[in-house]
Amino acid sequence: MSGTKAFTDTQTSERILLHPNVSAKKSTKNKSKKILLYIVHTVLAFVILFPLFFAIVSSFRPLEEIFKYVSPISWKTFIPTQITLDAYINLFTERGFGKIFFNTLYVAILSVVFSIPINSMAAFAFAKFEFKGKSVLFVIVLITFMIPFEVISIPLYSLVDQLGWIDSYYALIVPGLANGLVIFLYRQFFMDLPNSLMESARIDGASWWTIYWKIIMPLCKPVTVSASLLIFVFQWESFMWPLIATRSDNYKVIQVAMSDFVTEHATFWNEMFAASVLSTIVPVILILTLQRYFVQGIVGTGSKE
Missing domain, CATH: 1.20.5 (Single alpha-helices involved in coiled-coils or other helix-helix interfaces)
Structure with a gap:
């Protein structure tokens, strides 16, 4: 050789x-x-x-200077000649952006906390249990994240209204807890786990809850991070449903609040840009910090049957 x-x-x-x-x-x-x-x-x-x-x-520009140097393009287009923090100050002093920021963060975090157990348990059932109608139910789950939200917005509003949840945190959080895409990601990951792992635990007397919580979930860190980021970003960027489901300023979120910068008489571009920057910071920090796990979670949930 x-x-x-x-x-x-x-x-x-x-x-x-x-x-x-x-x-x-x-x-x-x-x-x-x-x-x-x-x-x-x-x-x-x-x-x-x-x-x-x-x-x-x-x-960081005054309102009157934002588009002043756009044409013709020069160095002043990219570097402010007058730096001011007025836009950021106005957001928190006049528009109550602190409460708005809290609402958005509160809704996103609680959605992740409650959504992960719900969706992972559903996925665990689809991956490891056999029951009548399993295939049909899973197809329905897949269809749910393919249907545009506009199709279900009116019946969803009617249901939430009958429950008395309009203009509350319940309206912002509960309808988004069950997520077909997250169920799909978890189910694909669980399909790769050997059944012998669970059978050994069952022989040792472990309940299904113990197997799920103490054996299966600790192995799912990458897909859990991926699912958490998907849920968090979805809620953070949500606009249409919060606009429909809330009426008062007490439950206003960032994306809805940004529409207030456009009025009949003027558009407050500097404040809109400031709000855009603040609304981008949190998701960007999370994704950059957890991108390694996010990629592992997505790659590890390939198509398995």
Whole structure:
């Protein structure tokens, strides 16, 4: 084997020496591909990040200067000539943004806390138990996250109204607890866990609750992080349902509050940009901090049947 390998390496070396132009052309081609790839990535990054950069810069400008230097483009377009914190101060002193920020964070956190057990237990049943109508029910679960929310908004509002939950935290939290996508992610992850693990625990006298809570869930850290981020970001960015389900300022969330910056007489762009920056900070910090687990959770839930 070693002689064959040495002979092959010798042949390869001879080819390179006999045909140096081929190797040089191949190397040049690879470098050209890398340069082109870097250029494409740079352009895409600029396209994605420029609106965020413009929003951050504009949030520190006076209202009358936001679009003053847009045309023609100059260094003043990207660097404020007059820096002010008025937009951020007005958010918390005049618009009650502290309460709005708390409402959004409160709703998102409670949604994660209650949604993870509900969806993971449903997924555990779909993955490891056999019962009548299991396939049909799972298809219905899949359909739920494919239907646009606008289709169910009116019947959902009617149901919540009959329960007396309109303009309350219940209306903002409870309808979003059961999530078909999260059930799907957990179910796909559970399908990979060996049944022998649960059978051994059952032989030792463990209940199904003990198996789920003390054996299965500790193994699901990546998918739990992924599911938690999905739920949190979904609630954090929710606009239509909070707009429908709440009426008073006591339960107003960030996305709904941002619509208040547009009035009949003026649009408060500096405050809108400031609110946009603040509403982006929390999800970005969470995703950047937990992105490793998020990727592991998504990759680890491939299609299994």
